[in-house]
Amino acid sequence: MPDEKIKKVSIVISKGSLEGVYPGLIMANGARMEGIEANLFFTFFGLEAIIKKKMNKLKVATVGNPAMHIPSLLGILPGMSAFATKMMKKEMEKLDIPPVGEFIEMIHDAGGKIYACKATVEMFHLTKDDFCEQVDDIIHVGKFYEVSAGGEIIFT
């Protein structure tokens, strides 16, 4: 008997760097393209990806990431993160991967649900007005488990 197809993914985005946000968006988008239900739950620094004023200004982390192959002493130079960010955005554009704001709009238009974590919203003193219009609701963890039932939880 073949395995039952995945019917839902609930993806938590907890980091605010560009390389921290994209994997979750790509997985949510990939899910919708396969007809899999997709929930995105933004928490902690990941919340930046749905804050209107910040979502299109996320940067690549150049320090603390040895895979970038930028020596630590260079990584701290103010221009390095901006440079790496520009490079990654350019490569993503070539692959037709849209900027964060547009990507979230696309996923939402395709039926993906966008949630903000209530505790983080309170911790950072944010209000519904700070978020992009695609945010469906601000929910607590208990509610997140409720909407995730019957699927896979993926914490990124």
Add this chain to the structure above:
Amino acid sequence: MPDEKIKKVSIVISKGSLEGVYPGLIMANGARMEGIEANLFFTFFGLEAIIKKKMNKLKVATVGNPAMHIPSLLGILPGMSAFATKMMKKEMEKLDIPPVGEFIEMIHDAGGKIYACKATVEMFHLTKDDFCEQVDDIIHVGKFYEVSAGGEIIFT
């Protein structure tokens, strides 16, 4: 037919920074509040959160996290991490989110299970005495899969 409610979550905590540890604790606590079974498995640097001498001294990472909006050159100053840590702790206190040690006690008192990863314990030359009393057992990966059966695995 509605999705079957989640009945168990097994959360792996693998990072030792304050913002790396809290999401897992909040998700475990939220699970218990909803009557969902919760297992916490501390591995790699996450182990610090259950080491008596370290659990209440965890810090926010200010470098390698562009979402902190602290320029790299400032982020490396010795005082910045301490400052960001103090700020986050203060905001969490306002939300009634307890310090790490107290939070683990609370989750354990509510029936959550606390496990340490055997391989990491050996790698860092630790013994049972180094850990807070809430640690139920030191287990290997195979045993972790066994206790996680029938639920969601969430790697943070």
Add this chain to the structure above:
Amino acid sequence: MPDEKIKKVSIVISKGSLEGVYPGLIMANGARMEGIEANLFFTFFGLEAIIKKKMNKLKVATVGNPAMHIPSLLGILPGMSAFATKMMKKEMEKLDIPPVGEFIEMIHDAGGKIYACKATVEMFHLTKDDFCEQVDDIIHVGKFYEVSAGGEIIFT
């Protein structure tokens, strides 16, 4: 009625630091040892772990990781990451945990499947020749969900 045993784990490795890659490898290996089906999916910087020229040169991140207990000002010194990397490798050797390349070979020999993320492969302009021979296929997210059906998805 006891919980049904986990029968499959699909582990995403998204980071390129040594401490970012090992947890996923250890979980995949632990799964195979218990007779659990294991898929490894390398994406973003995690791809470095299956690139022939890079897989055995991964480093520990010493900045952006307060759990390393290396002050930020020291952490950026060129030698620190190399030093921490050497220490970790030595401790792992004592525990019979093999270097990355050998570990992947071992997991693959034990029946674990190794996949590279198609979007990342394109973003970094890589070809099949850049990868170690254990890579079974280069797949997109939709295919990943397909092979993950009936198991747990673990994003590391």
